[in-house]
Amino acid sequence: MTPTHAPAGHPSIPPAKTGILIANLGTPDGYDYWSMRRYLNQFLSDKRVIDIPNWKWQPLLQGIILTKRPFSSGKNYKLIWNEELNESPLLTITKAQTEALRARAHAEWGDQVMVEFCMRYGNPSTQEVLERMVAAGCRRIVFLPLYPQYAGATSATANDELFRALMKQTWQPAVRTVEPYVNRPDYIKALAGSVRRALNGEVPKKLVASYHGMPKRYLMQGDPYHCQCQKTSRLLKEELGWPDGIIDTTFQSVFGREEWLRPYTVEHVAELARQGHTEIAVISPAFASDCIETLEEINGEIRESFEEAGGHEFTYIPCLNEDPAHIEVMLNVVRDNIAGWVR
Template identity: 85%
Template sequence: MTPAKAPADHPRIPEAKTGILIANLGTPDGYDYWSMRRYLNEFLSDRRVIDYPAWKWQPLLQGIILTKRPFTSGANYKLIWNEERNESPLMTITRDQAAALRARAQEEWGDRVMVEFCMRYGNPSTQDVLERMVEAGCRRIVFLPLYPQYAGATSATANDQLFRALMAQKWQPSVRTCDPYFDRPDYIDALAASVERALEGKKPAKLVASYHGMPKRYLTEGDPYHCQCQKTSRLLKERLGWEDGIIDTTFQSVFGTEEWLRPYTVEHVAELARAGITDIAVISPAFAADCIETLEEINGEIRESFEHAGGKGFTYIPCLNDDPAHIEVMLNVVRDNIGGWV
C-alpha cells in the first residue's frame, strides 16, 4: 500500500495489523556438541539466569561447563528428540500452540491479526520474528511469554529480549506485555481437567506439583515466583475439591552450589517412597509445554529416584501443551490485552 498523495518513489507500507507473539524458553537446533554449546552459552550467559559477575562466571562457563555439559545435555536431548521433524518436543509443541492460537484468533478477528511464536534462546529468535512481523505491517503487538508464574529468569528476560529487538526497529510498534496467568480461573480449570483426565477421576495419595527451581536468594531479593507457585498449587487443590496435604509443591532442576527453593523434587519423591507412599502422580504447572525438564528429568531422573527408594506407581501428567482448554486460556489472556486495538 502506498500512502495517498505520496510521491511515486515512496516505499510501500503494508496494511496495518495487530500482532500476537507468544514466547517460550528455547531449544538447541540439534543435540550435537556444537548446537548444544551455542544454546547453552546463550542461556547460561543471560544475567537474568546466572547473575554472578562476568569476571567470576564466564571463565568457569567457557572453560569448564561448556566443555563438558554439551555432551551430557546432548545425550539427554537425544532421548526425547522428535526425529521425524528433527527438532525438540518444545519446538514441536510451541509451533502447534501457535497454529492453534492463530486459528482461534482468526475466527475472532480475521486477517487483522498475525500470530507468531519465538524463543528467548535459539531459533526462531525474538529479533527475527519481531522483524518479520513489523515488515508484515504489525503496528501493535501483544507479547505473551508462556510462563504461568512470573520470574525474572523467565518472563522478565523474555521481555528484555523483546525490548532489545525493538531497539533495532526504525519504526517501533506499540507493545503490550501480558501479566502472568498463574491464578486465572480458566488456567486452573485447565490444569484440574488435565489431572482428572490423567488419573481417570481417582484421587492419588500424593500429587507432586513440581516447578522449575531458582536460587532461594532470588525470593529474598523480591522475585514473586515462589509465592505464585504456591498459590497455583493451592488453587488447583481447591478446584479439585481435595483436602489439605494431598498436593506437595516442590522444585526441580537445581544448578550450582548455592541453596535453591526447597523441597527439591528429586529428593522429595524418594522421601515419599521411603515413608510408604508408593503411588504418586507428578504435574508441572510452571511449564506451558513438555520439554527436557519434564520428558527427561521428571520421567527419567525423578521417576528413577522414586522407584529406587521403593516407589511402585509413578504417573506423569503431561503439560497442557496444545490442549484446546490451554489455547483458550492463551486467547483469553490476549483478549484482556488487545482491547481497543482490533
C-alpha cells in the same frame, strides 16, 4: 501499498495489523556438541539466569562447563528428540500451540491479526520474528511469554529480549506485555481438567506439583515466583475439591552449589517412597509445554529416584501443551490484552 497522498517514490507500506507473539524458553537446533554448546552459552550467559559477575562466571562457563555439559545435555536431548521432524519436543509443541491459537484468532479477528512464536534462546529468535512481523505491517503487538508464574529468569528475560529487539526498529510498534496468569480461573480449570483426565477422576494419595527451581536468594531479593507457585498449588487443590495434604509443592532443576527453593523434587519423591507412598502422580504447572525438564528430568532422573527408594507407580501428568482448554486460556489472555486494538 503506497500511502494516500504520498509523493512519487514513497516506499510501499503494508496494511496495518496487530501482532500476537507468544514466546517460549527455547531449544537447541540439534543434540550434537556444537548445537548444544551454542544454546547453553546463550542460556547460561543470561544475567537473569546466572547473575554472577562476568569476570568470575565466564571463565568457568567457557573453560569448564561448556567443554563438558554439551555432551551430557546432548545425550538427554537425544532421548526425547523428535527424529521425524528433527527438532525438540518443545519446538514441535510450540508450533502446534501457535497454529491452534492462530486458527482461533483468525476466526475471531480475521486478517486484522498475525500470530507468531519466538524463542528466548535458540531459534526462531525474538529479533528475527519481530522483524518479520514489523515488515508484515504489525503496528501493535501483544507479547505473551508462556509462563503462568512470573520469574525474573523467565518472564522478565523474555521481555528484556523483546525490548532489545525493539531498540533496533526504525518504526517501533506499540507493545503490550502480558502479566502472569497464575490466578486466572480458566488456567486453573485447565490444570484441574488435565489432572482429572490423567487420573481417571480418582484422588491420589500424593500429587507432587514440581516447579522449575531458582536460587533461594532470588526470593529474598523480591522475586514473586515462589509465592505464585504456592498460589497455583493452592488454587489447583481448591478447584479439584481435595483436602489439604494431597498436593506437595516442590522444585526441580537445581544448578550450582548455592541453596535453591526447597523441597527439591528429586529428593522429595524418594522420601515419599520411603514413607510408604509407593504410588504418586507428578505435574509441572510452571511449564506450558513439555520439554527436557519434564520429558527427561521428571520421567528420567526423578522417576528413578522414586523407584530406587521403593516407589512402584509413578504417573507423570503432561503439560497443557496444545490441549483445547489451554488454547482457550491463551486466547482469553490475548482478548484481555488486545482490547481496543482490533474490532
